[in-house]
Amino acid sequence: MHKVLIVDDSKLARMVMASAFRRIRPDWTLVETTNADEALAAVAGGAVDLALIDFNMPGIDGLELVASIRKTHPNMPVAVVSANVQNEIIGRARELNAGFIPKPLTDEGLAAFLSGAALRLKKSAT
Amino acid sequence: MTEDAGKLTEIEQDALAEIANMGVSRAASSLRLMVGEEVLLSVPSVKIVTRAVASKLVERENAKKLVAVQQTFEGPFAGKALLIFPEAQSLELVRSIVGDQHTLEDVIDLEQEALAETGNIILNGCLATIANVLNRTMRMSLPSIVRGDGAALFEVQGPASGEQFVLFLYIDFNIKTRDVHGFIALLMDLPSIAALKTIVNDFIDAIEKQPLGHVG
Numbered sequence: 001m002h003k004v005l006i007v008d009d010s011k012l013a014r015m016v017m018a019s020a021f022r023r024i025r026p027d028w029t030l031v032e033t034t035n036a037d038e039a040l041a042a043v044a045g046g047a048v049d050l051a052l053i054d055f056n057m058p059g060i061d062g063l064e065l066v067a068s069i070r071k072t073h074p075n076m077p078v079a080v081v082s083a084n085v086q087n088e089i090i091g092r093a094r095e096l097n098a099g100f101i102p103k104p105l106t107d108e109g110l111a112a113f114l115s116g117a118a119l120r121l122k123k124s125a126t
Numbered sequence: 127m128t129e130d131a132g133k134l135t136e137i138e139q140d141a142l143a144e145i146a147n148m149g150v151s152r153a154a155s156s157l158r159l160m161v162g163e164e165v166l167l168s169v170p171s172v173k174i175v176t177r178a179v180a181s182k183l184v185e186r187e188n189a190k191k192l193v194a195v196q197q198t199f200e201g202p203f204a205g206k207a208l209l210i211f212p213e214a215q216s217l218e219l220v221r222s223i224v225g226d227q228h229t230l231e232d233v234i235d236l237e238q239e240a241l242a243e244t245g246n247i248i249l250n251g252c253l254a255t256i257a258n259v260l261n262r263t264m265r266m267s268l269p270s271i272v273r274g275d276g277a278a279l280f281e282v283q284g285p286a287s288g289e290q291f292v293l294f295l296y297i298d299f300n301i302k303t304r305d306v307h308g309f310i311a312l313l314m315d316l317p318s319i320a321a322l323k324t325i326v327n328d329f330i331d332a333i334e335k336q337p338l339g340h341v342g
Contacts, residue, residue, distance in 0.1 A: 010144035083151035
């Protein structure tokens with residue numbers, strides 16, 4: 001149904017994410033990218049409905065990437081995914097109108113965000 | 127050591143970095159609660175190197191006098207976890223934890239105990255996350271404090287010689303508004319590298335197969 005952008009420099013982390021999607025939302029399409037530049041290109045291409053973004057990546061980090069995406073897509077459902085559960089990280093995600101999903105990833109943590117995202121996408125479509 | 131045992135495949139390297147990153151990120155979050163300041167982390171580094179090389183990697187710039195809180199861990203794989211920083215910054219770290227209202231004398235009195243407790247929380251947080259992700263149990267020793275250069279910390283002169291290869295995982299951290307930066311490092315020797323490779327590969331296989339429930 002929806003097209004999901006996954007941004008994570010770790011292949012393992014992308015595999016874990018894809019595995020969770022197979023259980024929770026098997027019909028959604030995943031676009032995997034490994035860094036901010038690839039992610040921005042995918043977003044600019046216009047075929048992405050929502051994004052799940054790792055925080056700790058070489059080069060541009062996940063929060064900087066969310067800030068870039070927000071310039072062109074103020075309402076796209078976006079979540080930062082990280083084991084770094086410090087208040088500052090979660091707080092900055094909130095300021096950027098992004099969700100926060102803790103790692104290690106659980107199906108529940110991901111499902112809660114995706115349900116909210118699906119609702120928002122439905123609302124903005126009508 | 128044989129050539130094969132000393133090599134990690136690309137996905138093993140990736141998996142170890144990601145799992146270590148989760149462990150250290152969780153541990154940094156505990157440290158953040160203790161110091162009340164954001165803790166910044168680098169991206170993780172995973173290397174198979176000799177103890178001698180590892181010991182040089184933690185001696186940054188001129189900071190050869192280091193202090194480390196170390197804990198050994200045992201389980202399906204065994205090794206040593208260390209929280210390392212320049213000795214000159216040890217009191218600043220303690221001060222950031224106990225609060226600025228304490229006198230220098232108080233801070234010096236508290237140093238040993240505060241370092242051991244901080245190390246215990248951070249290293250346990252890190253290893254517990256790694257153990258949970260891999261679905262294994264690990265036992266941790268009590269923390270001990272070591273002072274000296276990198277060679278002293280990694281027992282380059284000890285029974286395990288400097289030429290011995292180890293799996294060395296490390297991440298830099300620094301406390302945003304304080305002059306405190308250091309490393310969280312994990313060190314494992316050859317039998318443990320082999321055991322860890324098996325566990326990591328089982329974990330990777332499980333991601334592909336697991337029909338229900340949680341994955342790391």
